[in-house]
Amino acid sequence: MSYAPTIPASAESLAPTKIRVRDLRISYDTRVAVRDVNLDVPEHAVTAFIGPSGCGKSTILRCFDRMNDLIPGASVHGSIVLDGEEINAPGVQPVELRRKVGLVFQKPNPFPMSIYENVAYGPRRHGVSSRAALDEVVETSLRRAAIWDEVKDEYRRKNALSLSGGQQQRLCIARMLATGPEVILMDEPCSALDPIATLRIEQLITELKTQYTILIVTHNMQQAARVSDRTAFFTLGDDRAGYLVEEGPTRMIFTDPANRLTEDYVAGRFG
Numbered sequence: 001m002s003y004a005p006t007i008p009a010s011a012e013s014l015a016p017t018k019i020r021v022r023d024l025r026i027s028y029d030t031r032v033a034v035r036d037v038n039l040d041v042p043e044h045a046v047t048a049f050i051g052p053s054g055c056g057k058s059t060i061l062r063c064f065d066r067m068n069d070l071i072p073g074a075s076v077h078g079s080i081v082l083d084g085e086e087i088n089a090p091g092v093q094p095v096e097l098r099r100k101v102g103l104v105f106q107k108p109n110p111f112p113m114s115i116y117e118n119v120a121y122g123p124r125r126h127g128v129s130s131r132a133a134l135d136e137v138v139e140t141s142l143r144r145a146a147i148w149d150e151v152k153d154e155y156r157r158k159n160a161l162s163l164s165g166g167q168q169q170r171l172c173i174a175r176m177l178a179t180g181p182e183v184i185l186m187d188e189p190c191s192a193l194d195p196i197a198t199l200r201i202e203q204l205i206t207e208l209k210t211q212y213t214i215l216i217v218t219h220n221m222q223q224a225a226r227v228s229d230r231t232a233f234f235t236l237g238d239d240r241a242g243y244l245v246e247e248g249p250t251r252m253i254f255t256d257p258a259n260r261l262t263e264d265y266v267a268g269r270f271g
Helices: 057-063 094-100 115-125 131-144 165-177 195-208 221-227 250-255 260-266
Strands: 017-028 031-042 046-050 074-082 101-104 183-187 213-217 230-236 242-249
Touching (some): 017 057, 031 057, 031 213, 046 221, 101 165, 115 165, 131 165, 221 250, 230 260
Parallel strands (some): 031 242, 046 213, 046 230, 183 213
Antiparallel strands (some): 017 031
8 A cells, every 4th residue: 555645844944945856756767766756955954864775765865966977877857956056957067066065975985095185185186285274174174073083193194994984984074074065965874883983973963964964864763863853754656666755853753754654664564
C-alpha cells in the first residue's frame, strides 16, 4: 500500500530559505531514480535526509553541488535555487558552485601529504599564494573543525594518513571549510567512525550550523534526532523511484508525523 506524500512547509514558514527545490526529478538513462521533490532548506540549520536504502537521499544531496554532472547517463530536471540563483542555469560554473557548496564524504579521504598541505590545497587552487594568508586560513579552518588543539604542534610535518579515522574526517571538514563554503553537504559522515569519533563529529555539526547551512544524509535515526533541526523522509514508490514523503521540524517528524509511512519508518516497521 502507498500513501499520498505530504506537502512540505512553504518557504515563508521557513524564512530565511537558503535552498529551494521544486519539481526535482533525477534519471539515469531511462530509469527515474527520484521524482517530484519539493523542499525548502532553511539557512543556518541542520536538515537531515532519512529513509530506506536506495530511495535517493545521496542522489539528491549530490544535486546541490552538481556532482551528478559527473555520472554518465544522469540527468536532473526541475529547479534548485541557491540564494536566489538557479544552480543549473547555463552560466553557472560547477567549479564555482562547489566553492560555495562543500561536500564531506562517507569515508575520510585525506590526501597523502601533511595536515597543513591538505588544508592549504583548496585555497592554493583558488589563487591564494601568500604564506601568511595560507597560514591564517589553515589555522582558522582547523580550529573551526575542532582539531587544532590535537595537531597544532606537528601539523606542518605530520602526514594526514597517520591520523585516526575521526581526526581524518575532521581534517576533511577543515579542508572543505578552507575554501569558504556557505553550505555543507554530509553524506553519512559518521558511518565509518567509532562512537567516540561520531560524538565529536556530531558536536562539530552543532557548532558549525551557526555559520553554515548543513544537509546530512544518515541511516542512523538517533543521529538525525540528535543533530538536525529539520528532517526530510524519503522512500521508494511503487514505481521504484524515490520521493519525498514528509518534511518538517525533527521533533515533529519523530514524535507526531503527519504521514503514516513516516510513522512506520521511524518506528522501525520497515526500512
